[in-house]
Amino acid sequence: MAAALAASHVQIGRKLDLLMSRHETLLCVLRNDRGRSPGLSSQAVGAEPPAISTNQESLEAPSLRALSYEADKQVSDPSPAIPKGVHVEEVIGRELKEILLDERLNPHGKQLSRVEGAEATLELHRGQGLLRVLESEILLDVARAVDFLRQKAAYIDYAQGERYEAVHGVMTVAEPAGDQTRIFYLYPEEFPEIFAKKIQKVAIAERTVKQLVRILQR
Numbered sequence: 001m002a003a004a005l006a007a008s009h010v011q012i013g014r015k016l017d018l019l020m021s022r023h024e025t026l027l028c029v030l031r032n033d034r035g036r037s038p039g040l041s042s043q044a045v046g047a048e049p050p051a052i053s054t055n056q057e058s059l060e061a062p063s064l065r066a067l068s069y070e071a072d073k074q075v076s077d078p079s080p081a082i083p084k085g086v087h088v089e090e091v092i093g094r095e096l097k098e099i100l101l102d103e104r105l106n107p108h109g110k111q112l113s114r115v116e117g118a119e120a121t122l123e124l125h126r127g128q129g130l131l132r133v134l135e136s137e138i139l140l141d142v143a144r145a146v147d148f149l150r151q152k153a154a155y156i157d158y159a160q161g162e163r164y165e166a167v168h169g170v171m172t173v174a175e176p177a178g179d180q181t182r183i184f185y186l187y188p189e190e191f192p193e194i195f196a197k198k199i200q201k202v203a204i205a206e207r208t209v210k211q212l213v214r215i216l217q218r
Contacts, residue, residue: 080213088205091212092127096120099212106216120215127208134201141194146173146184155184171195 082088083104091099096117100106112120149155157180158164164183166172171186171194188195 080210080217082206082209082213086209088209089202091209092124092131092205096124099124100216105209105213110216112215116215116218120212123208123211123215127204127211130204131201134197134204138194138197138201141191141197142171142173142186145186145191145194146175149184149186155182157182 086102086104091102091105099120100110100112103109156164157177160179160181162181164172164174164181167185169188171191173184173186175182175184186194
């Protein structure tokens, strides 16, 4: 038993050392390469990075324009705070009729007029549409990132039943590899676009829910 525990500790230590070594190497190369090539920083492993949603004419541009429009609109009409305990990304996935029944968002049970209902529907559908675009972009970006890391053998295989090591602030993607599980570690320094879009998702959800609360609290 003692020998097995010792072997397990050695294996975990080896994998942690690998993660830390790779992370430190990437940071070092990033510092040396800063200011040369924007986007994916996987030049750390000596290869050209895949193109990840750098097209200025992509669907992300309308997303940003829509957010700017909403921000401008709120300068003269500030939205109320989001009620405590409300998870915006969960709310934005609902139908409007479900939102109206939520006492946290609609504490007075307000019945919307025809105009208010149409306005709320527009706000909700706009936010949902922007989120669907971003989610699709993130899905594609992650797939490209995993393919790139796979080509560079930049992953760690874990035996069946072995607990994989998580790194705070790092996205992990798993896939089967025979009788093992292969884990890819997506660092923010390597794939900044992915993490920026995840932040943008929250911002869109927050802005949409604020607009809905503004309508309900008129």
